[in-house]
Amino acid sequence: MFWHRTEGASSSDDAFSFFNLSSGERKFKKCATWHAPPVLVDAPLSLVKCQRKMAAPTPIHKTEDEWKVILSPEQFRILRQKGTELKGTGEYNKFYEEGIYNCAGCGTPLYKSTTKFDSGCGWPAFYEGFPGAINRSADPDGRRTEITCAACGGHLGHVFRGEGFKVPTDERHCVNSISVKFVPGNATASI
Known part of the structure; x- marks a missing residue:
């Protein structure tokens, strides 16, 4: 599990996103919002608490x-x-x-x-x-x-x-x- 800090963001929890190496899908997530990563740092799994705070994901609209x-x-x-x-x-x-x-x-x-x-x-x-x-x-x-x-x-x-x-x-x-x-x-x- 890797975390990255969004450039220019505060040090609050919601400024961090994660990348799950085991998924095989190279997607980055800010709780439920996908976005591209700027910087990666290693972090212990004990920090991975996004699930408990996870709000409804951002709606995906396609025709x-x-x-x-x-x-x-x-x-x-x-x-x-x-x-x-x-x-x-x-x-x-x-x-x-x-x-x-x-x-x-x-x-x-x-x-x-x-x-x-x-x-x-x-x-x-x-x-x-x-x-x-x-x-x-x-x-x-x-x-x-x-x-x-x-x-x-x-x-x-x-x-x-x-x-x-x-x-x-x-x-x-x-x-x-x-x-x-x-x-x-x-x-x-x-x-």
Whole structure:
């Protein structure tokens, strides 16, 4: 983990951003805002507390044509048109390696692998996401609650409560595998 101080910024926490080497994605982040780095310095993981302070990510606005260029046809169908992949067919349904699940559309970190559990539903299940990373809205029929990426609005799936799973939140985030991209690494460190 590397931190850099934004040139001309004060020494307050919000003036620092980080770069996660384990992600393989060379992106820099100021809490939830991506930007280019000026200077890098090494810092211990104990300083990585951005997750607790993380507000909703900066919205990403693209036209449908721009999304069609970025996403595969199936990703576009699910992320942008609110589709659902077939039960039991997703890449991450029975996948339990350590790392982070990012939005497949924009790369925003959504879930730690430590929050993933086997619900037997046929889709990846998580009991909570990163604070501020996921929006919820009731489906028009009122039976389900849709979950979307807070940055790009990409459809992730649905969240269900009170199903009796022995998880800390009593929630099941039922997520389409194609809506997320797994990045291996230490899932216990803060983002």
